[in-house]
Amino acid sequence: MFDPTKFTDVIYEVRDRAAWIIINRPKVYNAFRGQTLEELIQAFQIAANDRQVASIVLTGAGDKAFCTGGDQSAHEGQYDGRGVVGLPIDELQGLIRDVPKPVIARVNGFAIGGGNVLATLCDLTIAADTAQFGQVGPKVGSVDAGWGTALLARHVGDKKAREIWFINDRYTAEQAREMGLVNKVVPATELDAAVKDWTDKLAQRSPTAIALAKRSFNADTDNIRGISNLALHAVKLFYDTAESKEGVAAFNEKRTPDFHKFTS
Numbered sequence: 001m002f003d004p005t006k007f008t009d010v011i012y013e014v015r016d017r018a019a020w021i022i023i024n025r026p027k028v029y030n031a032f033r034g035q036t037l038e039e040l041i042q043a044f045q046i047a048a049n050d051r052q053v054a055s056i057v058l059t060g061a062g063d064k065a066f067c068t069g070g071d072q073s074a075h076e077g078q079y080d081g082r083g084v085v086g087l088p089i090d091e092l093q094g095l096i097r098d099v100p101k102p103v104i105a106r107v108n109g110f111a112i113g114g115g116n117v118l119a120t121l122c123d124l125t126i127a128a129d130t131a132q133f134g135q136v137g138p139k140v141g142s143v144d145a146g147w148g149t150a151l152l153a154r155h156v157g158d159k160k161a162r163e164i165w166f167i168n169d170r171y172t173a174e175q176a177r178e179m180g181l182v183n184k185v186v187p188a189t190e191l192d193a194a195v196k197d198w199t200d201k202l203a204q205r206s207p208t209a210i211a212l213a214k215r216s217f218n219a220d221t222d223n224i225r226g227i228s229n230l231a232l233h234a235v236k237l238f239y240d241t242a243e244s245k246e247g248v249a250a251f252n253e254k255r256t257p258d259f260h261k262f263t264s
C-alpha cells in the first residue's frame, strides 16, 4: 500500500472517520502537476480501502485556493506527468466518481479551471463565503470537456454552463449555491465545523445504502465518462498547437492572450 507520509504535494489525514485529502501547493494556488495527481490518486485509493473511513474531504491548503487546475508553469504543450496530456487527470476524476464513499469538496478559496471540475465531480460541496468559482479554459488555451461541461450542465443548467465556459466570469460562493454548484455556504471561520457536522452525520449512516445511492446517481450520468475520454484525447492534440501555447504563455507572462489570428 502507499505511504502518505512520503507525499510532497498532498497531505493525507484521517479525522473522526473522515479522510482529509489536502492539495498542499499554496504558492501556486494549489494548482496540480503530475506528482500532485499521482499522490491524489494514491490518497483516494487509501481512503477507499480503509474500513475506518466513512467519507472523504477534498480541499486545498491555506485560505486562498481550493485548486486552480493544471499548473501552468509545468505546462509546455503537454504537462509534466504521465497520461494522455501528461496528467493522469482522467484517473483521478474517475476515482472521485467510483469510490463508494461520499466525497465532500471543502472549497476554501478559488475553485478555478480543473479545480472547479474537481469540485463539480465531488458528491457534495461546502464553500466558505470567500470562495470563488469559474472556468478559464478559453482564456488559457484549454478545455476540460465531459465532466467539466456536461456534468456541470447537470448541476447548473445548460445555458448557465455555456456562460461559465464561454464568458469565464468568476462567481461568488453564494452565486454558486444559487445556481446549484454548491450545497452550503458558511462564513470562512465556520467552514471546518460545517464539514465536520456532515462527515459526523455520514459516519452514522449505513455505508451500503450510501454506496448504492452514490452508484445510482452515477449510473444516470455515466455516459459523460465517454465524452471526457474522447475530449481528453482531443485536448492532447490541441495542446500541441500554437493557439493553445499562446494561452499558456500569456498566463505565465501575465498578459492578455492574442487569439485573433486563430479565428477560423
Ligand SMILES: CC(C)(COP(=O)(O)OP(=O)(O)OC[C@H]1O[C@@H](n2cnc3c(N)ncnc32)[C@H](O)[C@@H]1OP(=O)(O)O)[C@@H](O)C(=O)NCCC(=O)NCCSC(=O)CCC(=O)c1ccccc1C(=O)O
Pocket: 027, 028, 029, 031, 068, 069, 070, 071, 072, 073, 085, 087, 089, 110, 112, 113, 114, 115, 117, 135, 136, 137, 140, 142, 143, 144, 145, 235, 251
Ligand atoms: C486563480 C486566479 C483567478 C487568481 O487570480 P489572482 O487573485 O489575480 O492571483 P494571481 O496573481 O493570478 O495568482 C496568484 C499566484 O498563483 C499562481 N497561480 C494561480 N493559478 C495557477 C496555475 N493554475 N498554475 C500555476 N500558477 C498559478 C499565479 O501565477 C501567481 O503566482 P505569482 O508567483 O504570485 O505570480 C488566477 O490565478 C487564475 O486564473 N489562474 C489560472 C488558472 C488556470 O489557468 N488553470 C488551468 C486552467 S485549464 C482549464 O481551465 C481547463 C482545462 C482543464 O481543466 C484540464 C483539462 C485536461 C487536463 C488538465 C486540465 C487542467 O486543469 O489544466
